[in-house]
Amino acid sequence: MKIAVIGAYGKTGRALIQEATKRGHSVLAIAHRQHDDITYDNLLIKDLMDLTAADLSGLDAVIDAVSAWTPETFAVHTTGLSHLAQILSNTNTRYLKVGGAGTLYINADHTKMLKDRADYPTDWVPLADVLVASLNRLRSYSNIAWTYVTPAFNYDSEGPATGYYHIDGEEYLAKSDDDSYISYADYATGMLDILENNTYVRQRITLVGGQS
Numbered sequence: 001m002k003i004a005v006i007g008a009y010g011k012t013g014r015a016l017i018q019e020a021t022k023r024g025h026s027v028l029a030i031a032h033r034q035h036d037d038i039t040y041d042n043l044l045i046k047d048l049m050d051l052t053a054a055d056l057s058g059l060d061a062v063i064d065a066v067s068a069w070t071p072e073t074f075a076v077h078t079t080g081l082s083h084l085a086q087i088l089s090n091t092n093t094r095y096l097k098v099g100g101a102g103t104l105y106i107n108a109d110h111t112k113m114l115k116d117r118a119d120y121p122t123d124w125v126p127l128a129d130v131l132v133a134s135l136n137r138l139r140s141y142s143n144i145a146w147t148y149v150t151p152a153f154n155y156d157s158e159g160p161a162t163g164y165y166h167i168d169g170e171e172y173l174a175k176s177d178d179d180s181y182i183s184y185a186d187y188a189t190g191m192l193d194i195l196e197n198n199t200y201v202r203q204r205i206t207l208v209g210g211q212s
Contacts, residue, residue, distance in 0.1 A: 004028040007065035009035045011157045019188035048080045053087050061094040061195050077134040089143045099150035102128030104172040114172050148204040152182040159183025165190045168206040182209035
């Protein structure tokens, strides 16, 4: 498959590119600036908002792994998503978005999210709020084949590649936060499996480490 990964130098982007390349896919790494600590065979340095239909033409999938941690850059999750959706609308290109655990529901009525919990870290709430807005925008697009893939609460960049994970839905099912864990490597495995199997189109899911 021909896959583009946006946010190629972030930790998630790197894990995804490594897994996709290992599986023999052709990968276009996209980033807004170049880093010197890793070399990609196929690299496009371009801001997300400057990407065009020509840049993403002929791809089987676009994986959006961009990260933005400050209010000044949050728009990449909302305006940036809308920009990509316009480019990919009415095409056969899958769009997979790396999500955030703060958007998971903690009640059966889906009226409260993990970010609303009293002990949720206060400094994480602004990002969680913008990711909720991002997810809501994504749900509104019926003309693209999107999937919103949320990692477990404890998302470990240093964790091993075990090859084991399971897929939950939109509810936070862990009995404790310690039980909600996945390594970046296993998250990448799950993401590529979803893409290769063409599953969970227009759904939000959660990847959790270990067997169910």
